[in-house]
Amino acid sequence: MTAQILCPASVKKALLLLQNAGYSAHAVGGCIRDSLMGREPHDWDITTSALPGEVRTVFAGLPVIPTGERHGTVTVLLDGDPLEITTYRTDGVYSDSRRPDFVSFTRSLTDDLSRRDFTINAMAWAPGEGIEDVNLRRWLRMLGKDAFFELLEVKRADNCAQNLEKSDLRPELDHLKRMAEEILSRGDCFSLDTLAVTGQDLMRHGIPAGRTVGFALEELLQQVIAGAVPNDREALLRRIAEQPPYLPPEYPRFPSFRIRTAVPEDLPAVTAFWFRLNRSFEQQAVNPCGWRNDFYPTEETARKAIAAGSLRLLENGGILAGTMVLGLDWDEGGEQGGANAPYFQSERTEIYRQYFSVLEEQKLLYPCFCSRAELHAAEAPHRSDGRFLYTGRCRGLTPDEIAERRKSRRPAARIRVPEKTVSFCDLHYGPHSSCAGQTAFSRTNLPPHWMMH
């Protein structure tokens, strides 16, 4: 039982145009429901990670009707067909039950689908994807088998209770349930692990190692999921011999993102950029532009790196861009601010000074005159993980010795930690108990302005 997607050429073209521009794009909702039920779909809604402005750019040159750009919808006239393209979004409150009061756009299809009525309306399809694969596998994996079936039942009961002829979802829900059961009964379409052939099998049968084998396996998996070929070793090997695997393109990249080597003209932009973002990156210990690791990005080092040709820039549409690493974002702080501002270390000096004085009053601090070289000397004791232990050399200095050394060197502050056992329960490693003092010998990582004078 495989659903056919009878997709008009214009819809397919729009999806591919968006995908080729590096965005994710799916047909969603009613058209998928109709396809699943074997009916010819009428309404094709396209949803994408591209923002309305980006959609306009992708379809530049074509007539565009700003249908409801505030809600993320742009209508594009493509080959005579008006296509509604809506940016992935999460909705606010619907006060008139039709238009949300506010929306916020998201780059995540899952977020977008989560706001939709569960199951059928929350189904999405893009060219090259099997419909059960992208949807049922997603739901089954995210919710788990039991929760998925439970939700179907709840939905069905809900629909029964409403008893509305117009929106009788029950046949669709039953259909969905049968499809999910069928997928589960095949038992082989959730991962490559259960495919009847392995990469080694394919290589033995002449498929080039590496990329081709990976994609050949993916393709076989898709075909098994689609029911085009049984999950049987012989059948799969025959299939791969008859139909050589196709080599898909690289992962799509954002066309507007570009990595290039900096030239001297970039210096002002680079220094201004780093002035703004350096503090935030420093705090998060990330290395966003491929700076060498010993490379502290100041104007002088930027100039040297440009001269050496070793400075690479990431640009977004010609604008120097430091984007988030690994797509991780934060709820509070950074450039965004929040209730506990200031967040930048350099702006918290006064706060640190207060807490520093608490330690000072309690006579817990002592000056240490050791240089980094002395701390890291060959005779300095190591911990098992290679970090250096503090020898405790300056812990017992007399006031006279301190006064003497202060003349030649500015000391760092160290904290005297008592031999006190501290217990806590780690969320992963469980109960943990050790002596605070025993772990406190390594250099306390005080910011530079905590140096004592």
Next chain:
Amino acid sequence: MGVTEVVRGNDLLSSSPRQIWLQSLWGFSPPSYGHIPLLAAQDGRRLSKRDGDLDFGALRKNYHRPEPLVGLLGWLAGLLDRPEPASARELIPLFRWERLPFEDIFLPSALLEHLQKGSPLADLHLFNENM
């Protein structure tokens, strides 16, 4: 203090008692701590920024988008059954503390070479048998 939960690498597990002690001096109630295993090379060496050709600059150049790498990390951490592209947000509902290993996660050198070459991550299940 405003911080309620600290999640970080297990190399800092042994620093936590000292930090909790310091917080008590200042009158803060300690946050809850969760430590997670580190990524390590096959010989047990910790992977870090020092592995120059595996820094984010190089990985971004090779993979262009975070999703393939986030998916790889999700797979290594036991959240996904294969290294398919995923966004960090998509991994949130899959996260369970009990899915994470306790030991550091060792990357075979073949896998490191794979990443350095920028080969597609969809091939990575081939390493499954060795991991």
